[in-house]
Amino acid sequence: MRVMLVTNPFATFTTDAGRDTLANTLSSRYDVDVEHTTHRGHAGELGARAAAEGYDAVVVHGGDGTVNEVVNGLVGAPDRPDPVPSDRLPAVGVVPGGSANVFARALGIDRDPIVATKQLIDILDSNSRRPISLGHTLNRWFLFNSGMGMDAIVVRRMEAKRKAGKRATPQRYLATTVSSFFSSTVNPPSFTVEVPDHAPVTGVRFGFVSNTGPWTYLGTKAIRTNPTTDFDHGLGVFAATSVSVARNLILGGKLLADSDDPKASHLFRDDDVEWVKFSGSKPADVQMDGDYLGEYSEMTFGCRRAVIDVAAPVSSPATP
Structure with missing residues (x-):
């Protein structure tokens, strides 16, 4: 071989x-x-x-x-x-x-x-x-997730810290995430999310599109924004219309508690769609697979089956 x-x-x-x-x-x-x-x-x-x-x-x-x-x-x-x-x-x-x-x-x-x-x-x-x-967007493939808004801001701020010589530890990611939500200077523009067979969701402040689950890890803890999204089905979308600290702390608690159906009044979620479109009047920060891409005002996400073969266990439970 x-x-x-x-x-x-x-x-x-x-x-x-x-x-x-x-x-x-x-x-x-x-x-x-x-x-x-x-x-x-x-x-x-x-x-x-x-x-x-x-x-x-x-x-x-x-x-x-x-x-x-x-x-x-x-x-x-x-x-x-x-x-x-x-x-x-x-x-x-x-x-x-x-x-x-x-x-x-x-x-x-x-x-x-x-x-x-x-x-x-x-x-x-x-x-x-x-x-x-x-998944794919901007004529590039993504393996597990892409996002617009707050999570991309966190990635951008983390990349700046890494360039300054700081290591990308789970604790630093958590601290950067919390400080981003609390900072009065961090104010991502709103955008609209569209998926098949659903009315457009307006006023979205941050959104994730996942090709599998978990969305990320906090140390050994799997964070599952879209619990039934996997490598064999469509995309998961997780879009929040508020960056309120209180509201998102409650939502974050549900994610940390491994809810199999995380819900909130300011959240739109679907675990199996063929395409997703983000569009706004102002450009917003974008990340793909944890890599900061810059600012975009419009993105369309798609999913294609059986694109690559992986050398991995036949079933893919998320490991700790």
């Missing part, structure tokens, strides 16, 4: 020793080419090369952003005229190395790199792979 191992040396929780151990472990069993990313977009270039050169699998050791880049390079743009069937592309495996690792954990991959490596080897040895859906 020919495997490309893509590692991000700048990921939050990767080390030289860990990367070397992973490379040596995989090389003892497979024909492995090790590639270290050196710049933004490099992982996408490597994914495209893996597809063009016919690798059997691409293993990514890094965070969600690195995996997103690899997958976008591997598959090509959503509007490409000649999409390649998932079974003719390399399977994608992940050994977590980031701070949240939402995609890997949603697939049932353990967040401990040693345990995850054993899982991956067992799956590759059995030649087991399964197709999953991907």
Whole structure:
């Protein structure tokens, strides 16, 4: 089996020793080419090369952003005229190395790199792979979620802290989220959310579109905004018309309590739709798979089934 191992040396929780151990472990069993990313977009270039050169699998050791880049390079743009069937592309495996690792954990991959490596080897040895859906917007694929408004503001503020040399820890994410809601200077513009067979939802202050669940993790705690959204069905949408601290603390409590049907008077939610449209008179902050994209006034989200094959457990309970 020919495997490309893509590692991000700048990921939050990767080390030289860990990367070397992973490379040596995989090389003892497979024909492995090790590639270290050196710049933004490099992982996408490597994914495209893996597809063009016919690798059997691409293993990514890094965070969600690195995996997103690899997958976008591997598959090509959503509007490409000649999409390649998932079974003719390399399977994608992940050994977590980031701070949240939402995609890997949603697939049932353990967040401990040693345990995850054993899982991956067992799956590759059995030649087991399964197709999953991907979401798309702005002619890019997203693996697990995209959002407009407050969550994107939090991502933007976190990226600024990381550039200042601070680590992206769960505690720092929580503190940044809380401070964003409390700050009088943070005031995201409102926008409208449209989905099939439903009247437009106006006055939305922040919205998430999910391709699977959980939406994210707070340490070991899975946060499920759309409990029945998964890699085999449509998109989940979670849109709130208020940034009131009191109202969202109550809603947040329901999410922390693992409600299987989180509800609030200021919340619109649907767990299985084919498309979602966000539109507003003013541009708002946008994130995709935890990566800040900038400001947009209009976005349309779609979902496509069986876009890539993953080297992951057949069923995908979210791991702690």
